[in-house]
Amino acid sequence: MRPLARRKAKHVALPARLTAMGRLGFRSHAYARHVYQKIAALTIGAAFVSPVGHRMRRMAARFSKPAHRPNVRTAVVAHLYYLDLLPEILACRAALPDGAPLHLTVPSDRVEQAQILLRGIPATVIHPCENRGRDIAPFIALLNAGTFAAYDAVLKLHTKRSPHLLDGEIRRKLLFSMLAGGQNATRRLLAEFEAPDTGLVGWKACYRAAPSYWMANEARVRAITRQMGIPDDAVRLGFFEGSMFWFRPVALTRLRHLHLRPEDFEPEARQLDGTLHHAIERCFTISARADGFRVSGLDGQVLR
Secondary structure (H helix, E strand, O other), X not given: OHHHHHOOOOOOOHHHHHHHHHOOOOOOHHHHHHHHHHHHHHHHHHHHOOHHHHHHHHHHHOOOOOOOOOOOOEEEEEEOOOHHHHHHHHHHHHOOOOOOOEEEEEEHHHHHXXXXXXXXXXXXXXXXXXXXXXXXXXXXXXXXOOOOOOOOEEEEEEOOOOOOOOOHHHHHHHHHHHHHOOHHHHHHHHHHHHOOOEEEEEOHHXXXXXXXXXXXXXXXXXXXXXXXXXXXXXXXXXXXXXXXXXXXXXXXXXXXXXXXXXXXXXXXXXXXXXXXXXXXXXXXXXXXXXXXXXXXXXXXXXXX
């Protein structure tokens, strides 16, 4: 994997990113869906994640029937780049079964401050990392180390801000709410992992399968998947944009066997597309499907 991983990716400037988004085609279904989701996020989504929306959801939860407690070993892994967003991560962890550990990857220059913020909070582990490869490189490092081997289902999060997007903050809050917004909903979601063929579960609204969402990454993804032992005709696009989802660790075995190292990822330069971490983002579902695991939405429906 070394020659491929070291390949230099072009740094994509904002105008190039806008050009790339234009590949969706202004009259295409993908573009129409993209525009609709933007409008929905800035209106309905903003109301949903507002303090008032949060209070209303908590009140509604009091009247809902307690969900079945699944026999699933769980954990959370989150990349904590923005330390001020730690309370949001902790709120997600609170929706999991009691005692679920929280693994935090933190840039080395922020570890000391993170330790202060986490003082007295049980079942938390800080993993120092280099600031490269965004949330993907530190995650792959933990995957390679076998950190998740003891769990049936792990929630992958990160403190995504996306300042280049109008709805960046709203999208993060929506993802957190959908993936771990309450104990009952989270229990129902975790029940999916009682089925041994459940590989990844994520929010359908963030699932991207239109060919235009390859962006500048198709050639690199196909090169990676060949190294994973997956033939070209078995590779199809379909990924959770934002790289936040629930996963069964064994479903990512093929990614683990690539033995990627943090230094294989490009140094941070505010890249918006075309890097190794953008390619790996599209490989999570491919890895799972290659070994017979299902990729599903939060409702349990298989995503194609």
